[in-house]
Amino acid sequence: MVMLIGCDNSSLVIDKLCDEAGEGDAAVMCFYFDFAARNEQSPVNMLGSLLRQFVSGLKKIPEAIVRDFQKQKTGTGGRGLQVLGIMKMFQAITTTRRTFICVDALDECVPEHRAVILESLRQILRESPNTRLFMTGRPQVRSEVEKRLDGAAAFISIRPTEDGVIRYLQDKLRKDTTPEIMSSTLEAEIMKTIPEMNSETYVETSAREKLP
Amino acid sequence: MSRVFSNNNNSFIIANTFNYSALDDESKILAWLSPLEPWVRHRDIGAERVDGIGAWLLETEEFRRWHNAPREDESNRATLFCDGNPGVGKSYIM
Numbered sequence: 620m621v622m623l624i625g626c627d628n629s630s631l632v633i634d635k636l637c638d639e640a641g642e643g644d645a646a647v648m649c650f651y652f653d654f655a656a657r658n659e660q661s662p663v664n665m666l667g668s669l670l671r672q673f674v675s676g677l678k679k680i681p682e683a684i685v686r687d688f689q690k691q692k693t694g695t696g697g698r699g700l701q702v703l704g705i706m707k708m709f710q711a712i713t714t715t716r717r718t719f720i721c722v723d724a725l726d727e728c729v730p731e732h733r734a735v736i737l738e739s740l741r742q743i744l745r746e747s748p749n750t751r752l753f754m755t756g757r758p759q760v761r762s763e764v765e766k767r768l769d770g771a772a773a774f775i776s777i778r779p780t781e782d783g784v785i786r787y788l789q790d791k792l793r794k795d796t797t798p799e800i801m802s803s804t805l806e807a808e809i810m811k812t813i814p815e816m817n818s819e820t821y822v823e824t825s826a827r828e829k830l831p
Numbered sequence: 832m833s834r835v836f837s838n839n840n841n842s843f844i845i846a847n848t849f850n851y852s853a854l855d856d857e858s859k860i861l862a863w864l865s866p867l868e869p870w871v872r873h874r875d876i877g878a879e880r881v882d883g884i885g886a887w888l889l890e891t892e893e894f895r896r897w898h899n900a901p902r903e904d905e906s907n908r909a910t911l912f913c914d915g916n917p918g919v920g921k922s923y924i925m
Contacts, residue, residue, distance in 0.1 A: 628877030630925045631885050635898070651872040651922070659867060667865030680860055688860045698863055705864075723925045725912075744909045751897060752910040755921035761914045773893045773908045777915030777924060783884040790881040 632753055636719045645717040648672040652727040660728065662735040666705045669720060673712065681712050706739055710746045718750045725756035725764070733760070737767040744771070784814045876922055885924040888913070 629637060636647045648669045652660060674680055687708065691699035720740070728736060744750055754764065755777075764772055788810060795801055888894055897911040915921050 628880070629873070630876050630880055630923050631888065632894075632925050633873075635889055639898075649873060649925070650867075650869050651876075653872070664865050664867050668867040668869055671861050671864040672869075674864065675861060680857060684860065684864075688863055691863070700863070721925050723922050748909075750909065751900070753897070753913075753925065754910065755913045755915070755925050757916065758914045761912060764910070764912050768910050771908050772910035772912050773897060775888060775891060775893050775911065775913045777885070777888070777913050777919050777921055779919050780887060783920070786881055786884050 633721055636721075645719065646673055646676060647719045647721070649721040650723070652722070652724040654727040657727070657729050657732070660732065662702050662732050662739065663700055663705060665728075665732070665736055666702060666709070666739055667700060670705055670709050673709075673718070677712075681708075683711050684708050702735060702739060706742060709743060716749060718747065720750065720752050722752070722754045725754050726760045727756075733763070734767070737764065741768050744768075781814050785810065788813060880923045885920060888924055 633647060633649060636645070639645060649672075650665055650668055652665075674684060687704065720743075722740075725733065740752055744752060756764070758776070761774060765774075792801070792806060792809070893911060897908060900909075913921060913924060
């Protein structure tokens, strides 16, 4: 089994993980933080969403989850779900399977939620050694990630490459909805100037980073 | 089930009701776990991504170590965090 969220036409890393998952027994789950949806993206909903994706990929919903669901139906009001409950369900079913959790835009998660979510993910990683976590975010949350995950994280800085910018521009020009007003001179100018601007930005950024 | 009820005119109705109820319960349980639908954003990103951009990341030592780490090898870092400024394409790389 594999697929949890739809591997066709995915983003780069998820594509790669899905290729691998297709050959084995791995599971891939993902989540996208969005500041505009900050109220709905609470820790219980976010962690529940990961669990939901995992459960959706199983042939049958595990008994423990069905039981908890039945129990809350007899309770009074609300969904009756809490982070602790989600974590218990999570750990009960993910300990043996190789699992990849991908989380985008961690900086768009409000700080109060982020603290709970990172702590929960840390626990999942500790309890399930087969789990791997991939996250993206702006540089300002990097030190928080390092601290909350006990330094057990590796980091890569994403910067646009010249090849990437050229590919991006070519794609945009190909999909231009008004090609009749694009001249070959302007197109050549775009393809020359913008990649150069990008490399200047890169040099400036690198220089700034070296300052104390 | 169909064998047991083979002489019963209502057998198909019974079977259908049972299946509907099981599926209905399943979708209720999934919705109970979380009302969020991250696959909507996931689909949009997949549709917009330009092939090949950011492929360098998959060749880095950090990614390989994170991705290929043997199971239960605690000496390996289980988390890989990619940071970048707004607009560099982090969501498409994930």
